[in-house]
Amino acid sequence: MSTTTAAAVPEKLWSGGKSPFKVEYGKLMMWYFLMSDAFTFGAFLIAYGTTRFATNGWPNPNEVFRSYPLAGENSHAPLVFVSIMTFILIISSVTMVLAVQAGQQMKKNAVVINLLLTILGGLAFLSCQAWEWNHLFHEGAWWGRNPFMNADGTQSTTGFTNFFFTITGFHGFHVFSGVIINIVMLIMTLTDKFEKRGHYLMIEKAGLYWHFVDLVWVFVFTCFYLI
Amino acid sequence: MEHTAVAHHHDGKKEVIRVTIILTILTIIELALGFAMMGMENQHLRLTIKGIIIILMLSKAFYIVGYFMHLKHEVKNLIMTIVVPLLIFIWFIFAFLYDGNSFKNLKNTYDPYKKELSTKKVEKKSEVKEIKTEEIKKAVD
Structure with missing residues (x-):
């Protein structure tokens, strides 16, 4: 009976006394921070697209990204290494969701295990990126230098390498910050900070950041490696 | 609950x-x-x-x-x-990509030298390397 009356009375979200968005302040602000970060990455990617549309010819990504660790110099395996990187990031995002859910259920051990897996995934992704940067650098690519010719065999501009290193570098820095944040979360969990607080809301905020890093990679991966 | x-x-x-x-x-x-x-x-x-x-x-x-x-x-x-x-990104993408394309067309129309440069074929890096090593061999001989 009581439930039907509660449903009949319309909820007054903005009458005060509670959060109209039904989220904690810190989580709301994390959302708005991520929105601003989305604008930064969006600006980078649109600048890349604009330059690509304004340039005659562009290098073929399948010719540039065709190697993987321990492969010979003339290896031709496009998309293979980067798809591994993509799956590493997706899986680390899944373990982060599991850590958040374990936190909501106050299961400390599950939080620790899933956070550890997420950190490992982040480190694995960073190692892959470090290898790729190192490999491209030794092929002669860097800011202001582009050894790769255009897909039609003409001389290319440095636009490709400039945008590639800037955008994947900025994303890699986000991954690095995410790993640091997750390590802090792990230490706070292990020292029972959240148990004493009675909630694991901090993990949810770190989780939002980590998923955002995965989200950005979806866009970077498509824009640089696929199309 | x-x-x-x-x-x-x-x-x-x-x-x-x-x-x-x-x-x-x-x-x-x-x-x-x-x-x-x-x-x-x-x-x-x-x-x-x-x-x-x-x-x-x-x-x-x-x-x-x-x-x-x-x-x-x-x-x-x-x-x-x-x-x-x-949602402003929808406008951003259309406007900026259209502008980039227009800039390319203007350059190609009014800067024929640049257009000609961008149609020049270049040799593959490995071929360049081979030529260089041949030159070095000749110089040594």
Whole structure:
């Protein structure tokens, strides 16, 4: 009976006394921070697209990204290494969701295990990126230098390498910050900070950041490696 | 209260598995299209495939933001404050890409020298290397 009356009375979200968005302040602000970060990455990617549309010819990504660790110099395996990187990031995002859910259920051990897996995934992704940067650098690519010719065999501009290193570098820095944040979360969990607080809301905020890093990679991966 | 919370978490785990499978499948389709596009000569088909890849990318973004970041289960007003400002990207993409294309056409029309430079073929890096080593050999001889 009581439930039907509660449903009949319309909820007054903005009458005060509670959060109209039904989220904690810190989580709301994390959302708005991520929105601003989305604008930064969006600006980078649109600048890349604009330059690509304004340039005659562009290098073929399948010719540039065709190697993987321990492969010979003339290896031709496009998309293979980067798809591994993509799956590493997706899986680390899944373990982060599991850590958040374990936190909501106050299961400390599950939080620790899933956070550890997420950190490992982040480190694995960073190692892959470090290898790729190192490999491209030794092929002669860097800011202001582009050894790769255009897909039609003409001389290319440095636009490709400039945008590639800037955008994947900025994303890699986000991954690095995410790993640091997750390590802090792990230490706070292990020292029972959240148990004493009675909630694991901090993990949810770190989780939002980590998923955002995965989200950005979806866009970077498509824009640089696929199309 | 306790009961509903537990039920919600139970659904949560199932949802995570479902979304993981969807994301994996979408990524595999993307990669398959990427492989299919290699060495394809038909420009119209290439553009179509690129369009499909962008649609798949956006649906992946929807699943990550909606389910992993839990935005789909938040209050509608909160969703609106985050999604509506981002809609400006639709205008950004059309306007900036159109502008870039126009800049390229203007350059090609009014700067014939630059246009000519950009149509010059270059040798492959390995070929250049071979030529250089031959030159060095000659110099040594």
